[in-house]
Amino acid sequence: MASGLITVLLSIVVVVTALIVVGAALCIDRRQLRELRDDLRARLRLAAPAIGLLAVVLVVNSLTRRTAQRLSWLIGVEITDRIFRLEGTFVAWVQTFQTTELTLYFSAVYVYGYVFLLVFPLFAYLALSKQRPLHELTIAYTANYALGLVCYLLFIAYGPRNLGIAEQFMYNVYPSSRFLTSAVNTPTNVFPSLHTSLSVTVLLFAWRTRGAYPRWLAIAAVLATSVAVSTMYLGIHWLTDVIAGIGLASASYWIGVHGADRWREAVTSATPRLAAAFRSRP
Amino acid sequence: MPVPKGPLGRRTLLASTAGALAASAGCLNRFQASVDRDTPEQVSLSISTVPADEDPVPVGIARHLAETFATAGIDVGLQPVTTEKLWRNVLLNQNFDLYVGQHPGHFDPDYLYGLLHSRFSEEPGWQNPYGYVNVPGVDDPLETQRTASGDTRTTALSSLAEAVREEAPLSVVAYPEESRAIRTDRYSGWSYRSFESPLGYLGLQERTGAERGSRPRETLRVGITDRRITYNLNPLSAEYRDRWVVTGLLYDPLGRYIEGAVEPWLADDWSWIDDRLRVRLREGLTWHDGTDLTAHDVAFTHRLLRDTTGTAESPTVPAPCFRARSSLVDGVEATGERTVEFALAGTPETGLRALTVPILPTHIWEERTALTSIAVFDLENVTEALVVDNMNPVGSGPLRFEAATPDTRLELVRNDEHFLAELSDGSFPAFEGGPPYERLTFVYFPSEATLVESIQAGDLDASATALSPGEIERARQASEVDLAAETTSAYYHVGFNTRNAPLSNPRFRRALSRLLDREYLRTEVFAGNAIPAFDPIAVGGPDDEWTTDHPAGFVGESGSGTVEEKTAHDLFREAGYIYNEGGELIVR
Numbered sequence: 085m086a087s088g089l090i091t092v093l094l095s096i097v098v099v100v101t102a103l104i105v106v107g108a109a110l111c112i113d114r115r116q117l118r119e120l121r122d123d124l125r126a127r128l129r130l131a132a133p134a135i136g137l138l139a140v141v142l143v144v145n146s147l148t149r150r151t152a153q154r155l156s157w158l159i160g161v162e163i164t165d166r167i168f169r170l171e172g173t174f175v176a177w178v179q180t181f182q183t184t185e186l187t188l189y190f191s192a193v194y195v196y197g198y199v200f201l202l203v204f205p206l207f208a209y210l211a212l213s214k215q216r217p218l219h220e221l222t223i224a225y226t227a228n229y230a231l232g233l234v235c236y237l238l239f240i241a242y243g244p245r246n247l248g249i250a251e252q253f254m255y256n257v258y259p260s261s262r263f264l265t266s267a268v269n270t271p272t273n274v275f276p277s278l279h280t281s282l283s284v285t286v287l288l289f290a291w292r293t294r295g296a297y298p299r300w301l302a303i304a305a306v307l308a309t310s311v312a313v314s315t316m317y318l319g320i321h322w323l324t325d326v327i328a329g330i331g332l333a334s335a336s337y338w339i340g341v342h343g344a345d346r347w348r349e350a351v352t353s354a355t356p357r358l359a360a361a362f363r364s365r366p
Numbered sequence: 367m368p369v370p371k372g373p374l375g376r377r378t379l380l381a382s383t384a385g386a387l388a389a390s391a392g393c394l395n396r397f398q399a400s401v402d403r404d405t406p407e408q409v410s411l412s413i414s415t416v417p418a419d420e421d422p423v424p425v426g427i428a429r430h431l432a433e434t435f436a437t438a439g440i441d442v443g444l445q446p447v448t449t450e451k452l453w454r455n456v457l458l459n460q461n462f463d464l465y466v467g468q469h470p471g472h473f474d475p476d477y478l479y480g481l482l483h484s485r486f487s488e489e490p491g492w493q494n495p496y497g498y499v500n501v502p503g504v505d506d507p508l509e510t511q512r513t514a515s516g517d518t519r520t521t522a523l524s525s526l527a528e529a530v531r532e533e534a535p536l537s538v539v540a541y542p543e544e545s546r547a548i549r550t551d552r553y554s555g556w557s558y559r560s561f562e563s564p565l566g567y568l569g570l571q572e573r574t575g576a577e578r579g580s581r582p583r584e585t586l587r588v589g590i591t592d593r594r595i596t597y598n599l600n601p602l603s604a605e606y607r608d609r610w611v612v613t614g615l616l617y618d619p620l621g622r623y624i625e626g627a628v629e630p631w632l633a634d635d636w637s638w639i640d641d642r643l644r645v646r647l648r649e650g651l652t653w654h655d656g657t658d659l660t661a662h663d664v665a666f667t668h669r670l671l672r673d674t675t676g677t678a679e680s681p682t683v684p685a686p687c688f689r690a691r692s693s694l695v696d697g698v699e700a701t702g703e704r705t706v707e708f709a710l711a712g713t714p715e716t717g718l719r720a721l722t723v724p725i726l727p728t729h730i731w732e733e734r735t736a737l738t739s740i741a742v743f744d745l746e747n748v749t750e751a752l753v754v755d756n757m758n759p760v761g762s763g764p765l766r767f768e769a770a771t772p773d774t775r776l777e778l779v780r781n782d783e784h785f786l787a788e789l790s791d792g793s794f795p796a797f798e799g800g801p802p803y804e805r806l807t808f809v810y811f812p813s814e815a816t817l818v819e820s821i822q823a824g825d826l827d828a829s830a831t832a833l834s835p836g837e838i839e840r841a842r843q844a845s846e847v848d849l850a851a852e853t854t855s856a857y858y859h860v861g862f863n864t865r866n867a868p869l870s871n872p873r874f875r876r877a878l879s880r881l882l883d884r885e886y887l888r889t890e891v892f893a894g895n896a897i898p899a900f901d902p903i904a905v906g907g908p909d910d911e912w913t914t915d916h917p918a919g920f921v922g923e924s925g926s927g928t929v930e931e932k933t934a935h936d937l938f939r940e941a942g943y944i945y946n947e948g949g950e951l952i953v954r
Binding site for chain 2: 150157165242245248259265266
């Protein structure tokens, strides 16, 4: 099983790297890339605190997933039925448009396009002479994950596939993708859709930086919409999850834009004290 | 209306109110008479089931029910929960309306004694989870079949089956034809023994060197899609055990069902002296830790199953599994190191069932008789024996526990001290010499599709769990992969919580179960891989008298999966229920 997961991960690394190269060629001009190369170290140092925070949230998430899942069954509210009553068989209707081509497209978008959509702006914003968008985006990612985790703890919801409403197209044509999804998620964590919220977050920032990267806005718009639709087309999420995901994206965008300065201040003021604390250790 | 302030104002208000009351007393009487009646409400039912990831069949049945129930004007909800949580809700907490699930299966109809006898209506486990009480209608035939034999027993069982259909504490849907994906290049005999019992793993035959090629023989690797065995191996935990197959490999019983009859297993021999059964153990039996297995362990186990507190005091806390079997034992006594005497209720036919429970080592389990307490909680009616995860099991079975990684894998190794390893008296030719592999590894897979791919690639020898109907076709088409199919006694069914109205009314339950289109489910949900049935009794196979136009069958057109609204409404009207103007089935 481990080898299955590694194969999937390797394919993601290869595909996403290729996409980033293409994306960079399309969206970022040469001068910016040269500047990035010369100034890389300083920019990474600036980005480090926010990226560190994101990394901490991700690590905590992966370490506590099993416990969190058990805790969720203990304290969480089971809302699958409420979602089903709310929207009925909408996802089954989405799936009536199924074709082999669409399944391939949406599966590719769900696995590769999504990762590219999240990773590329980190790279693109690092290439900007102003580092603020990178900083804001990282904080917004962190907010997405942190708020998402709280929701997953409080709400227990199975996706339409698990209620027999929808087919699992992706797993049927591409069984090994299941290694990935089961390694990074649990079937009761569907409300809200993090795929949607992170993609929409990227889209909101693409709009914010449209002056610097007009082409990226177009790419992000197509990809983010495709990701949101793919979560339903593939039978993984309810429409309700997607709408909640858009809500979470809006909140995270707001936190990213308004929280960036506070986080920077907090880290800047804490750094000397932290450094002193390290130095004073015997 | 502004409320006047001050004493005078209040008095004035009271006086005027009294006047108004006197004037309108007649109207108020009518008002009171109206509002004091409970407003009828739409019948609302919740169907619990496991998610499609864990088993797509029950959720398919539940969705079909939800649709026909809705046509009948019932407000119906679907509640997917993990398998573990489902059984905890249904078997331990009695917290459900309806559930759709699979019964662990059975070898003798006497299991119904535990499932339906009113004396167990308050007990947890597979003991009457429906809270069903029918004295003497069901209790009497249950008692009779236990102590009768021949035609008398057959008659009692038929009237029992009839009563179950009529009363519908549960509604049997179908006996599945289970298929497991296997490859036959290293071991043969896959379809020879049932995978409902541990014998499926013990009856395998090793291929000879030439057939096997270069593939090694040491490890039998099987895939599972149910991860519960990677973190719980307690044979007494009802919510973790579906068929007791893995714990059945670790823990031996005195006797096992082989080819339909209980044959001596740990026992060497047994004989009846009047109504007492004298059992002699095999020579030189040991536990996996090297301690001797004696008659005292046998007596201890049977006392523990009846009351896991191990004291003579009340309350008793019986093990929530094996109750039907432990209730067959009126008394047990170790009369020597290797001899035990049982006072058994029942005939040899039913009484020997008591010997099929797993025997547990005294030196491990006698320390588990205390009531549990977790930090600040003192829990009553739960003993350590029932909740311990037992991830270091010491049994006596043909396989020994080696290692486990939660949610990933479970490794067992061959027990060379087991009696099968030295057996040469020809009593079990199929199992002589013990398992043909050194090690048995269960590997958890998140999906059946990836599991079948691994079998195809040669990383696994078989799927330990049965494939879901949709995967059977895929596996059939996969090269290098064969299918081992068998019809099991582990039937899918709908269970009703008869403790709560309106499910307490047999007429209501019967009407509900007539909204179940077994023929439609056979084709749509089981993809043809099931035998529809009404009866929870299947001796040597499911009920072959099943017909689509049975009086307890679907009220709509069989096979269509849908029912006309009028037909469905008439069904409940006949049962004494009423509908409001909106077509909702209502109840006070």
